[in-house]
Amino acid sequence: MPHDLPKAYEPGAIEARWAEYWVSEKIFTVPSGAAKAAFSMLLPPPNVTGNLHMGHMLNHSEMDILARWRRMSGDLTLWVPGTDHASIATQMMVERQLAAEGKNRRELGREAFVERVWQWKRHYGGVIQQQMKRLGESVDWQREYFTMDESLSRAVREAFVRLHEEGLVYRGKYIVNWCPRCTTAISDLEVKHEEITGKLYEIRYPLSGAEGSIVVATTRPETMLGDTAVAVNPNDERYRDVIGRMAVLPLVGREIPVIADEWANPEFGTGAVKVTPAHDANDFQIGVRHQLPSIDIFDDNARMNPNAGAYAGLDRFKAREKVLEDLEAQGLLVAVKDHPMAVAKCDRCATVIEPRFSTQWFVKVDSMAQRALQASSGGEIHFTPDIYKKIFEDWMANLHDWCVSRQLWWGHPIPAWHCAALGCEHITVARATPAACEKCGSGDLHQETDVLDTWFSAGLLPFTVFGWPDHTPDLDAFYPTSLLVTGFDILFFWVARMVMLGCHFMQDHPQGSVPFREVYIHALVRDAERQKMSKTKGNVLDPIAVIEKYGTDAVRFTLAAMASPGTDIAFSESRTGGYRAFANKIWNAARFIFMNVDRAQQEGVWSLADFAGATRNGIADYQIPATAPLEDRWIVSRFHRASQKVNEAFAEYRFHEAAQIIYAFFWNEFCDWYIEIVKLRLGGPDGTPDRQAAAGAYACLLHVFEGALRLLSPLMPFITEEIWHAIYDGQPPQKSVALAAYPRANSQQFDAAAEEEMRGLQELIENIRNLRAEAGVEPREQVPAEIFAAPGHGFQQTLETNQLLVRKLAAVSAINFLPGALSGTESSRSTSQFDVRIIFERKVDLGAERDRLTKELKKMEVELNNGHRQLANEQFLAKAPAAVVEGLRNRAAELELLMEKARQALQRLGE
């Protein structure tokens, strides 16, 4: 059956077909609780209503590459996909949709709103899964989860209740970050600080019942409406006399005490600070120390509430203007100064955060953070790049309790019930809706309206996806997961929480409590101008669009080739174009090979049955005959070298190195040299090949090619799958190349002698080509070449055995091997092994040739001088490793030889 491939590789239909095949054939499905020796990973769950962006593309590509590599290498490999309900993000999206219809969620009511979000999820959810399927990600779709599935919700309740029982969950009134637009508390991590030039206002507070006043400095004058004190430093001489007196709060008239507190910094502003316990975390602490009342002056939307008196109803920024205006009018605004400061903004919506005194649920982190810290420092968890170990540990060491309640509607409801019985107020925390208050027995219970922070459920995933709290075979088999691949942007949000919660809940797990043993943190994908991709900047590159243009394999390869740990990726489409060309190169190599193999099968010279590659091990089982021609021994050796390096690179997440090695092997060695050489044995379309020579060529060609496809497969799964099946006429030894064995280097197959010989021939051919180009020899014209070397030189033998090869690749009509040195004025090329020249009626520019030689000579001279200086240095001889000294000596000798040759050539030119 002829392999009738189109001339150019068209990825679209081919990729779609294999993507479908992998899913429908369940190629990547792992049966439950299969084995203990496994490689398992959890996909960082994207937002259920999200779209694939470049960051996902990188993250997923890297995981897929590793999963495919490990799977082909023989590990039972499980990669679990899923999506996150993304409480706040999803709720915001649906609210935006409602707003477009002129509605809001409060009109709808909670129940209807949540139902609406589920509708939205059913409608728009699944886009990202479709995209992932289209990308052929080797996840186990049988195990796909959604964080609000009933089983996972049950696990969330269980986890929360257990933490509560252990005293690690508490409810309390503290200053939290409040987003007035989202109308919910958010954690410290969800707050971003932005440097701005603000104003520092100095305001005079008159003292009560006497002359005098005190001037306070503030960046937020409107909060004075909630002031309950003025603080000065106890050691501040300036204010010694006013401590303990009362000041009259302007605009309000309330009398507030002047207190002494260490927190007031004499160096800053006026040294006197207004104290607003309800709206500033520091002021709150002062309030606690001095038993100050706290007056909340805002409502949920950060408008002034009735406590703000005349200002009630005003937005906080309007109120600021009005307050300043009124102070000015009363002559109490002393100064306004520019002041560099950082404003806290909501990570989601960029609204300025309001620190607010409010009742929330918290998780006590001390003990869990300690344990997480220990897991990292003790090496139970290993970070790559290792800088993240320190970042992780620093964070763990400086952690505040985690505010886990959110005043949102979409999310996991907090499993707590408030007793409404008169005077009880008890809160019952329970796994299921309780019938009665556990304290007073009243049946009048109301469920807590807050939901949990998204990251609470996400933090449990490494064990909940395997069935926790039940004891399941999966949990035994796959927990801890082997590796987590993620971006540093969710290191604290997610990675840190998984470690804390995993270590806590899985502490008695026989295989260890940490959720994963390895963490690989990858770079951020930026646009070609190094800008962070963001929707607001409008520079987001849609990976699907890029894929449609270049093919998935090319995009994956681009990301892999640019993914060196530690450096952000400035995605450049020109590279992707280059890797599309690489795919095309592979495609055409396949066409060439099939063309020959098909002909050989027709002529009965060769059949697939002779192909030992049709085993799980493939090229690893191929024993190259000792009598095989140089090029065969060479390419097999090079293949094994490449596969060794590729395996090493993958093991250390050096994707770019793996990509680069495969690329160079396939294109520069296999295509540019091996295929070109092997053509001589295959015979042209008209020629009749030497049957025996051809059979050997087919065997080697196919084995190496098939092996290269396996090597490349994790990086370019689609094109390799397509061609791999074509090799076997649709009857491959496994259902997918992804299930074939990954090439493992066999050092027995390294052939240093063949590589050395081949290098000599390559140098010779390159030198002749260079001479031809310089002399302007017509491409079709064959010219004789003369090679000069010492008689009996080893290279003579190589040359004689491989004459045909040189003649063909260098378009040489005849080769004369001449013992001795060359003479005459023709330009020539020299290596340490030989000199070569071509015989041709030349139009060469002798002046240019002289310049070239002079330049080269000068370069060599500099190098040789450096070398001599080193070799004359006794310290160097004494301290440098013998191999380095030896290498330098050899190089110096070689340079002397080459320089001598160059000088002679110059002399001849000068004659």
Place this chain on the structure above:
RNA sequence: GGGCGGUUAGCUCAGUUGGUUAGAGCGUCUCGCUUACACCGAGAAGGCCGCAGGUUCGAGUCCUGCACUGCCCACCA
């Protein structure tokens, strides 16, 4: 305010523990549609490895300072 990274060819980036000649892709220039591939082939040009010191027999690689640049963390009004 603390901490971390980057600076190598026109562009985008490699360069593993310091060791002889710093690499690749794209782009540029010169040839060539050679029967796998013009998404190709052959050849070539192009680099005081940010600046200044230091350690060392030896520095793109280690140390210090500086400059530019990016990021993370942070409760001083």
